[in-house]
Amino acid sequence: ILKFGAYIVDALVDYKQPCFVYIPPKGELRGGSWVVVDSRLNAEHMEMYADTESRGGVMEPSGTVEIKFRDKMLIETMRRLDRVTKQLEKEDAKLASEGLPIDAPRRQEIKEKKEKRIQDLLPVYKQVAIHFADMHDTATRMKKRDAVHDVVMWEKSRNYFYWRLRRQLILFNLRKEITIADPTLSLIQAQNLVFKWAEEAGHNVDGNYQFVQWACHSISFFASKLAALHAAHQMRNLHGFAHDNPTAFLEILRRLDPNLYHRLEFVSAVSEQTQSSSSTQRSMAALSLITKPNAPGDNTGEPADGLPASHLI
Template identity: 35%
Template sequence: GELRGGAWVVVDSRINSDYIEMYADRTAKGNVLEPEGMIEIKFRTKELVECMGRLDQQLISLKEKLSEAKNTGSYTDVERLQQQIKAREKQLLPMYTQIATKFAELHDTSLRMAAKGIIREVLDWRNSRSFFYKRLLRKVMEESLIKKLREAAGEQLNHKSSVDLIKKWFSESEIARERNGAWADDEAFFRWKDDPANYEEKLQELRVQKVLNQLSNVNNSASDLRALPQAFAALLQKVDVNMRSQLVEELRNVLN
């Protein structure tokens, strides 16, 4: 597959890096600027001729003879050698243009895109279906956990901070300690996510901290503190009967 020019503006992962990931097949090309156009800017005829003068032994020899002819004042030889040099350069130009084009193409491969951070990973087409199935499942599972995490901690926790926190919890698990680079292993993440024991306690800690932060403002006002029992009573009236009994029992345990 190939993308050309303005198409990159539409699919650039930096537009929404939380949700857009870019991949390329091993044979893919970016073609932001076609190789022929690239060499017209970066490797013009002048540069190609200079390259010939450095690499082609016949041209090097002719230019040495031209220099000697100029020093000896042999103008007939100078004119003849200049014509031979121009003829040689004309003969070599198509081949050097082809080499320059290939050189420009090699700067636009999928491996080069990965090295520059344009794409996340290089894929083989024959394995892409299973790869994208696992990758999409991984993102869906991550997003569901991020949603739980932000509900527990409050909306002040942004998407990136949520991912960093999940990564931290994962890295502390036994699954992560089994091998290096486990975070990049989708199968390892699935095993970790499928066991709520790996993160439910941590989610509960975030819920407690969120409620504590909400109640901390009450502590700054004596009148708010006096109103707190009535507020709790009003809250309990709105709660399901079974949940109310559980909350009352837990509050008694805390107060005792």
């Protein structure tokens, strides 16, 4: 069991598609089973669900009582709640205050009655404790503790998982496309971005059917968002490259667009020549050199550096 359980765990950890674990009515997982199919093994792809009549079964209720509700605690509860036991303890305390020793016949009689009462009630209290522990193993409690993603009734499970699977497949594809457009984003960040888009469009991200309908009618919307993400990512990369390698960046500009490169040279030359001028004067001079058809002092009608005037504007 341990050997093949380890194989299952390895396969689930590496699985990259939607995976659902469902506990059916009257179904129950044991402690070892939880280790194998726990959704936390692959939280980005796995989800666990349970029917209203299912049980987690991490530990038997009787075992939980043996660990967390021992006989000593049951007796303390009995002394706090049982009327007869409380009365016997009051009588014993009164006799002790009157100076009777603990081995006095009357105190011994009260002690025997109290012990008999405890032994008679202990099985009843233990059954109550077991039932109390079992109440903490319901599907609702598992949902409260985030052990399962949701509680799904068996009668509605087929329809629920149909739309849930469609939703997850669409979401996973969108997450993948987003991480391709911007590799700096994690899957969780990409998923939150999709949810943000849905909320901005006024749609409920928790409704499987509503999410699928919105996604199927938003193809062009996703295309534009992905293009914008990719462009922003490329801009950040380009900005970082220009900051770290300005010479190489200018050489790339020269090869891609010589006209733009010459315009940048003009701006650089004007900045050097007008360092003593005000910032406004330097800006006006740079703008004049870039947009003026002829170079200063040239009356030939040709633009500076032999470039057409249209390429400088």
